[in-house]
Amino acid sequence: MNLKLQSNDSFEVAIKKLEEIVMLLDEGKLTLDETLTLYEEGIRIYRYCNRKLDNAEQKISLMMNENKVPFDFAESDDFKGE
Incomplete structure (x- = not known):
């Protein structure tokens, strides 16, 4: 594996390179x-x-603050009764 960071490396590939190093x-x-x-x-x-x-x-925080999350995870009916 080439251990040099490439401009097209994903986060996951970069982590693997870091682990190898x-x-x-x-x-x-x-x-x-x-x-x-x-x-x-x-x-x-x-x-x-x-x-x-x-x-x-930051992206997740923005989405949460702008109420773009479709439902509140803690109060979802999907989890009641489990």
Whole structure:
């Protein structure tokens, strides 16, 4: 797997790359230069994933605040009697 973040990588692909980087760093078999390069790419991927999560959270918050959610989950009749 190419561990470099690509512009078309999904959140899920980025997370897999980050997990692979963490695993390689944990093994401790890399040279100092390889470690620094992977660490730098890991930080880049972490920031990308964090931005994606923040954006998703903002979208959900906007939808909830604008009453675009079709029903209140806590008061839905679908869950009564279970």
